[in-house]
Amino acid sequence: MSGFLDLAGRRALITSGTRGAGAATVALFRELGARVLTTARSRPEHLPEALFVAADLTTPAGCAAAAEAARERLGGVDVLVHVLGGSSSPAGGFAALGEAEWAQELALNLLPAVRLDRALVPGMLAQGSGVVIHVSSIQARLPLPEATTAYAAAKAALSTYSKSLSKEAAPRGVRVVRVTPGWIDTEASVALADRLAAEAGTDREGGRRIIMDALGGIPLGRPSTPAEVADLIAFLASSRAGSITGAEVTIDGGTVPTV
Incomplete structure (x- = not known):
């Protein structure tokens, strides 16, 4: 892998990098030579302090703290990977989702990406290069009414926002791509x-x-395994994917049944 891809010297902020696909992405980026900073609410013992900033990205203040840490420690970013996401809404269909559940799903699955992009993408535009990767979900196209309606809607909003950002950023050298796992x-x-x-x-x-x-x-x-998702993210962040922008790349084992 390292012979094919090279991220040497790239400055990368990867959200939610302490477990799952985020942790696999942090490990692979480091293996490929990137300078990495990651975020979560608390640092696990195995992760060095130099790689980590504690921040609650569901809040404006947490996003601001993570962006400022990226500027201070890395001098800006070349790659911004939005892995953060998830759902804790109850089952029971749309009727089980109140104001709190809808607000929570948007605060976790949409707004952190919007806020961090707003803080860090201008620096990419100014330098004329950069890659933003939004991790969405096949739920945006294949929602599960019993359990993931609000999560799916938030991820669909993320995908639409990502596409719009890609159109604005590409002429100025910044690629924006969606990775869509199952x-x-x-x-x-x-x-x-x-x-x-x-x-x-x-x-x-x-x-x-x-x-x-x-x-x-x-x-x-x-x-899919976390490592397989990390492999895809690393490829899209690399110069090997230099003409890929505005695209959605699905990794779901063939789950989505339509073209």
Whole structure:
């Protein structure tokens, strides 16, 4: 991998880089020579302080703190990877989603990207180069009415925003790309399976089957791994993908059944 891709010297801010696909992306970027800073609410013991800034990105103040840390420690960014996302809304369809649930899904899945881009993309435009990668979800096109309506809507908004930003930024040398995973085998997916299992009165494997059934199955026969998602992100961040912008690249094992 390192012989094909080179991120040497690239300054990268990667959100939610302490677990799952975010942690895999941080590790791969470092392996490929990038200077990396990542964020979460708290630093895990295995992650060096030099690579980390504690910030709650669901708040304007947290986004401002992360952007300022990137400017101070890295001198700006060349690559901005928005991995942060997820859902804790209850099952039960649209009627189970109140004001708090809708606000929470937008605060986690849309607004951090908007705020960090607003803070850091101007620096990319000024230097005439940069890459922004928004991690969306196939839920934007394949929502699960029982459990992910608000999450799916927030990710759809992120995708539309990302496309618009790509049109504005590309003429000035900044590429904006969407990575759209399906089911990734992470701690968060296990938690979702457990939550659905508890609500359905079954076990974890039963919860996984609920997810699989709701998705309509995965032709590849398994979820993607965090490392596979990181590989795709690294490729898109590299000069190997120099003419890819405004695009959505799906990594879902064939889950989405349409062209």
